[in-house]
Each structure stands twice: as C-alpha cells, then as structure tokens.
Amino acid sequence: MSQRLLVVEDSKPIATVIKQIARSLKYEVVVATSLAEVEELLSHDNDFFVATIDYSLPDALDGEAIACVLSHGIPGVVITGKMDDDTRQKILAQPVIDYIPKENSQAFLYLKRILHWQQTNGDNAILVVDDSSAARNHIVELLKRRNFVVHTANNGIQALEKLAQHKNIKMVITDLEMPEMGGIELTNEIRKKYSREQLAVIGISGASNGIHSARFIKNGADDFLRKPFCPEEFYCRITQNIESLNNIAKIQHAANTDYLTDLSNRRSFFRSAEQRVVEYVKRKVPYVLAMIDIDHFKKVNDNYSHEAGDQVLKVIALYMRKHFGAGLTARLGGEEFSVLLHGVDTDQLYNKLDDFRREIAVASMPIGEEHISTSVSIGVVFDSSESLSQQINLADSALYVAKENGRNQITISGAEEE
Numbered sequence: 001m002s003q004r005l006l007v008v009e010d011s012k013p014i015a016t017v018i019k020q021i022a023r024s025l026k027y028e029v030v031v032a033t034s035l036a037e038v039e040e041l042l043s044h045d046n047d048f049f050v051a052t053i054d055y056s057l058p059d060a061l062d063g064e065a066i067a068c069v070l071s072h073g074i075p076g077v078v079i080t081g082k083m084d085d086d087t088r089q090k091i092l093a094q095p096v097i098d099y100i101p102k103e104n105s106q107a108f109l110y111l112k113r114i115l116h117w118q119q120t121n122g123d124n125a126i127l128v129v130d131d132s133s134a135a136r137n138h139i140v141e142l143l144k145r146r147n148f149v150v151h152t153a154n155n156g157i158q159a160l161e162k163l164a165q166h167k168n169i170k171m172v173i174t175d176l177e178m179p180e181m182g183g184i185e186l187t188n189e190i191r192k193k194y195s196r197e198q199l200a201v202i203g204i205s206g207a208s209n210g211i212h213s214a215r216f217i218k219n220g221a222d223d224f225l226r227k228p229f230c231p232e233e234f235y236c237r238i239t240q241n242i243e244s245l246n247n248i249a250k251i252q253h254a255a256n257t258d259y260l261t262d263l264s265n266r267r268s269f270f271r272s273a274e275q276r277v278v279e280y281v282k283r284k285v286p287y288v289l290a291m292i293d294i295d296h297f298k299k300v301n302d303n304y305s306h307e308a309g310d311q312v313l314k315v316i317a318l319y320m321r322k323h324f325g326a327g328l329t330a331r332l333g334g335e336e337f338s339v340l341l342h343g344v345d346t347d348q349l350y351n352k353l354d355d356f357r358r359e360i361a362v363a364s365m366p367i368g369e370e371h372i373s374t375s376v377s378i379g380v381v382f383d384s385s386e387s388l389s390q391q392i393n394l395a396d397s398a399l400y401v402a403k404e405n406g407r408n409q410i411t412i413s414g415a416e417e418e
C-alpha cells in the first residue's frame with residue numbers, strides 16, 4: 001500500500017510541483033488549501049505518513065497550520081516564503097522534520113530528498129549512547145521525527161552489547177564522558193570490529209575547546225558535533241553520513257553482483273566460498289560445490305533472441321534462489337552458474353540439486369509471447385579438502401562428462417563414466 005502525503009498549500013502551481021515529486025516517490029497525495037480545510041479533513045481522516053505545510057495560508061498567515069498538523073501526530077516539512085530570523089525560530093521551536101525556503105532554487109530537489117529519506121530511513125538503525133537521559137531522549141526524539149529506528153545505551157560497554165545484538169545498526173552517536181566506558185574508548189573498540197564502510201560514528205561533546213573533536217576523529221570517528229547543536233546542523237551531519245554509507249553499500253553491491261541476475265558474481269563467489277569451504281572442512285560439515293551449465297543455450301539465443309536468452313538466465317537464477325536459498329549462489333559468466341551448499345549428508349545435498357535439475361527440465365518458461373523449455377547439466381564435488389580452484393576444476397570436468405553423456409544430468413566428480 002502506498003504511503004499518504006498531505007499537502008497543505010494554497011498555491012496551485014506549487015501544489016502541482018509537490019504532487020509530481022510525491023508521485024515519483026509513489027506517495028498517494030491529498031491536498032488541502034486552507035487551515036479550515038485541514039482541520040475539517042483531519043477531524044475524520046488523519047492517517048498520513050508525512051505532510052508538507054505552507055507557512056502562510058489565507059486563513060492562517062503565521063504558521064498556525066503547523067501546530068494543527070503536528071497535533072495529529074503527522075510529521076511535517078514546512079515550506080515558507082518568509083525566511084526572517086523570527087519565522088525560522090518559530091518554525092524550529094516546533095517538532096518539524098525540516099523547513100524549506102521557497103525562494104531557493106534547490107527547494108524542491110531538497111523536498112524530494114526529504115520525502116525519500118522519510119521512506120527509507122526506517123532501514124537505518126542508529127544507536128544513541130549517552131549517560132544523561134535528557135540528552136539521550138532529545139537525540140532520540142530528533143531521530144524518530146526523521147523515521148530512523150533508534151536504540152539506546154547508557155555507556156560504552158552497553159553500546160558494544162547493543163551493536164552485537166542488532167546487526168542492522170549503521171551509526172553510533174556517542175557522548176564523550178560516560179561511566180564505565182566513555183566515547184573515545186568506545187570509538188576505539190568499535191573500530192577494532194567494524195570498518196568505516198560498515199558503521200559510522202559521530203562523537204558529541206559539550207566541551208568548548210576543539211581537542212575532543214580531534215581525539216574522536218583520530219580514534220576512528222567519522223564526524224563530531226558540539227553541544228548545544230541546532231536540529232538543522234544535527235540532521236545535516238546525520239544525513240550526510242548515512243548517505244555516504246548507503247553509497248558505499250551500493251558500490252559494494254554493484255562490485256559483487258551479476259548485473260543481469262542479481263546473484264553473486266565470480267569474484268564475490270570465490271571470496272565467500274573460500275572462507276566457507278575452510279569452515280566446512282574444519283567443522284566436518286557435509287557440503288557440495290556444483291557447477292551448473294544451461295544445455296544448448298546458444299539455440300535459445302538463435303531460435304528466440306538474445307533478449308529472450310537474458311530472460312532465461314534470470315529465470316534460472318530465480319530457480320536457484322528457490323532451491324538453494326541458504327547456499328551461496330553465483331553466475332560465473334555466460335550461461336554458467338555455481339552453488340556451494342551445506343547440509344545433512346551427501347544424499348540430501350544430491351537430492352536438492354536433482355530437484356532443481358528436474359524442475360527446470362519440466363518447466364515451460366513464459367518469455368514474452370513464447371514458452372521456452374531448457375535443461376541444465378551439473379558437475380559436483382562433495383566434501384573435498386582440495387583448494388577451491390582445484391574443486392572448481394574437478395566440478396568442471398564432471399560437468400563436461402555430464403554434457404558428453406547426454407546433458408540434463410548430474411555427474412559426481414570421481415564417479416565419472418564416459
């Protein structure tokens with residue numbers, strides 16, 4: 001279900017621009033053009049995810065609509081043509097998400113980013129570490145306004161425990177002086193376990209000299225805020241750091257993923273598989289490495305089209321996800337895939353691979369106007385203690401035999417009969 005945006009705006013052209021922005025982000029939009037209209041609407045329908053509120057309306061010249069919308073528990077962004085200090089103070093004295101000056105040419109681009117952040121901040125958990133409950137609660141309130149998931153801790157020791165419990169924490173905001181473990185020591189401990197690509201740290205201190213910001217940064221923090229800070233500065237720092245973490249995650253995902261199927265690519269498969277194989281051998285966990293190749297795939301391209309071939313590759317990837325969910329799956333290149341699976345014993349692992357092979361052999365894949373049938377050949381190595389590249393060579397040789405023997409079958413390395 002799409003999220004609902006309430007647009008409180010008396011100017012038609014501005015309401016139209018906001019509607020366009022909101023719809024590009026899949027918001028459902030409801031417009032109210034005066035305070036009276038907003039009051040009437042909210043009296044029977046206040047289920048809105050977020051609101052944009054024009055500061056001056058014909059019947060509410062001095063921001064009265066802000067309090068009205070906020071009193072219904074709807075987070076609001078204020079859009080204003082007035083940007084004198086007095087107005088700014090009045091707006092910021094209320095718990096708004098942000099305010100945007102209308103005359104700014106970047107205003108609507110910024111609004112789009114805010115509306116997008118409201119939708120996506122829920123994926124980002126932040127840990128607030130402070131021994132003062134008043135200071136902690138203030139930061140928590142600011143973060144919740146922006147829809148972040150928030151965890152709290154009273155000191156560094158508790159913070160490390162929370163980080164171990166909640167793997168989705170992306171940022172730690174920590175005070176400097178706390179009992180048991182302070183902010184600098186905490187930052188130091190965090191950097192022993194979590195890289196800057198995994199977790200951002202922002203230090204906070206009330207001390208007036210600059211030495212603490214330098215200490216925080218030298219001990220691995222990404223940023224620093226001096227108390228007291230204004231909400232605007234706070235939000236700028238938080239958003240900048242979260243955005244840069246998300247950008248790094250996107251780049252890493254692109255570097256490790258096959259663009260067509262969204263499975264791991266060769267490089268990422270090798271890196272992860274190498275670690276897993278070492279663990280399996282050490283812990284004597286039954287496992288299998290399989291090379292999977294689509295049969296006569298060239299004919300799919302020749303008989304239908306290269307695009308249809310691409311679709312078939314995507315469908316095979318979906319079947320791999322379905323059958324080998326917990327395993328490591330990859331497209332190594334072309335029409336060749338691989339999987340590393342662990343399980344109860346060799347029979348169970350073999351049956352999983354064979355279920356996959358059989359389902360593909362009987363599937364009729366709807367691709368465009370056509371229905372395409374295909375099959376796969378599989379070469380496997382069980383519980384080997386050879387190096388990963390040697391195992392891949394062995395599985396490849398077994399795959400070759402499966403092809404030679406008629407395709408649509410599994411061949412186990414060491415048991416080949418040509």
Ligand SMILES: Nc1nc2c(ncn2[C@@H]2O[C@H](COP(=O)(O)OP(=O)(O)OP(=O)(O)O)[C@@H](O)[C@H]2O)c(=O)[nH]1
Nearest residue numbers: 293294295296297298299301306307309310334335
């Ligand atoms: N559509 C599409 N085709 C690809 C892609 N990568 C490789 N191919 C095609 O995959 C085909 C592989 O052909 P072959 O190596 O002769 O193997 P095959 O036809 O599957 O025959 P066997 O493996 O012997 O059963 C070639 O036609 C490549 O052009 C891709 O990303 N998309």
